[in-house]
Amino acid sequence: MEISCEEVWREISNYLEDEISAELHIRMEEHFKGCKHCSAVLDGSRNVVRLVSNAGAFELPAGLSDRLYQKLDRKLSERRESQKKE
Amino acid sequence: MAEFRKGLVSNAVGNTPSGTQSDYMHGTAEQIVAEDTNASTKWGNVKRIAQLDPTQGAHEMLEVGAPSRPSATTSAVLTKRQGDASEAELIQRVLSGQEEAFRQLVRPYEYAVFMAAQAILKNDADAEDAAQDAVLKTFTNLAKFRGDSKFSTWLIRIATNEALMKLRKERHQRLHDSLDEPRKDDDGDYIPRDFADWREIPSEALQKKELRQALSRALAALTPKHREVFVLRDVQHFTIEETAQLLGIRKSAVKTRLLRARLQMRDALAPGMDGSWSTGRREYKPVRPW
Numbered sequence: 001m002e003i004s005c006e007e008v009w010r011e012i013s014n015y016l017e018d019e020i021s022a023e024l025h026i027r028m029e030e031h032f033k034g035c036k037h038c039s040a041v042l043d044g045s046r047n048v049v050r051l052v053s054n055a056g057a058f059e060l061p062a063g064l065s066d067r068l069y070q071k072l073d074r075k076l077s078e079r080r081e082s083q084k085k086e
Numbered sequence: 087m088a089e090f091r092k093g094l095v096s097n098a099v100g101n102t103p104s105g106t107q108s109d110y111m112h113g114t115a116e117q118i119v120a121e122d123t124n125a126s127t128k129w130g131n132v133k134r135i136a137q138l139d140p141t142q143g144a145h146e147m148l149e150v151g152a153p154s155r156p157s158a159t160t161s162a163v164l165t166k167r168q169g170d171a172s173e174a175e176l177i178q179r180v181l182s183g184q185e186e187a188f189r190q191l192v193r194p195y196e197y198a199v200f201m202a203a204q205a206i207l208k209n210d211a212d213a214e215d216a217a218q219d220a221v222l223k224t225f226t227n228l229a230k231f232r233g234d235s236k237f238s239t240w241l242i243r244i245a246t247n248e249a250l251m252k253l254r255k256e257r258h259q260r261l262h263d264s265l266d267e268p269r270k271d272d273d274g275d276y277i278p279r280d281f282a283d284w285r286e287i288p289s290e291a292l293q294k295k296e297l298r299q300a301l302s303r304a305l306a307a308l309t310p311k312h313r314e315v316f317v318l319r320d321v322q323h324f325t326i327e328e329t330a331q332l333l334g335i336r337k338s339a340v341k342t343r344l345l346r347a348r349l350q351m352r353d354a355l356a357p358g359m360d361g362s363w364s365t366g367r368r369e370y371k372p373v374r375p376w
Contacts, residue, residue, distance in 0.1 A: 006275070006277075009275070009276070009277065009278060009349070010275060010345070012345065012348075012349070013341065013344050013345035013348050013349075014341060014345070016348075017326060017341075017344075019326065019341065041278045041349070041352070044352040044355075044356065045348045045349065045352050047352075048320075048348055048351045048352045048355060049320050049348065051297075051301065051355075052301065052305075052316075052320050052321050052351075053320065053321070053323070057298065057301055057321070058201065058298070058301060058302060058305070058321070059298055059302070060196070060197060060200055061200075061210050061214060064196065064200060064214060064217075065193070065196055067214060067218065068192075068196055068199070068200075068214075068217055068218055068221050069189060069218075069221060070218055071218040071219065071221070071222045072188075072218075072221055072222045072225050075222060075226075076185060
């Protein structure tokens with residue numbers, strides 16, 4: 001049984017996850033063979049997943065590693081100061 | 087319970103100390119929730135926490151103060167865990183007063199802490215602020231970490247709670263919050279807008295600042311609920327089921343949101359995906375069958 005483009009779009013993410021039935025998988029594969037637009041959507045979605053999987057996909061703000069401990073360092077130095085006074 | 091968020095666990099790509107996703111993530115969401123409470127039984131803990139609003143509850147249970155010495159239970163759990171000896175040792179060192187060991191303990195998860203907060207807050211400065219608070223609270227509550235699941239799990243959940251608290255405060259302050267409130271059709275069908283036939287993206291394309299900026303912009307354009315799911319599943323590699331558990335939503339909701347997020351990301355990145363990331367070509371025409 002043929003499957004429509006709309007149905008394919010609805011299931012494209014599950015297709016990538018392999019979270020669809022074997023029967024639907026076959027129907028979608030058949031559809032991709034004859035539909036360049038849906039194939040493009042599939043390839044693009046797959047590329048997105050590949051891209052963001054890469055460790056360098058999202059940059060951390062410069063200097064974050066040091067600033068991450070700023071509040072902690074402040075707290076610790078306050079504690080040391082108060083210990084000195086005691 | 088519907089509104090209860092069990093927290094995010096992170097497994098940042100390239101920042102996982104060792105092992106696969108499955109051995110990186112230990113235990114169920116219930117265990118994750120239970121681990122930073124002091125109640126005596128797991129189920130008792132879950133019940134107790136579940137009654138609280140996560141944006142306040144679990145968060146408010148973490149009080150800022152000096153870390154105290156570990157309980158006998160904590161020590162036992164940490165020593166019997168295998169493969170995590172160095173992490174367990176670092177925790178023990180921090181708890182015994184060697185504060186400098188704390189940075190070493192947190193360093194592999196800095197990316198994950200920031201991304202967990204950023205996924206919720208969308209704004210780098212706010213995410214950084216929440217991440218700093220999370221680091222401080224993690225330090226001061228380290229003795230409460232029971233070791234039932236990974237340290238990273240606990241750390242990221244604290245970061246998530248901090249981000250949620252901040253988001254809630256912001257929304258309260260700004261009635262007309264620009265942070266995209268869910269629209270009625272947010273979980274409805276998403277129709278792709280661009281049918282360009284994308285090429286294989288060469289890995290070196292990621293070195294291009296332009297692409298990384300486009301990725302960040304596309305991610306920021308997602309609504310918070312779609313972004314959370316996308317970051318957990320596609321950026322941090324949790325399974326659909328784990329993502330559902332961690333967010334306290336159904337698997338079906340994860341799948342629906344993931345679909346929209348992926349298609350939306352794809353459309354947003356289309357102008358560069360036809361090859362211009364690698365060729366430097368500028369002109370772009372969307373491909374549409376209509």
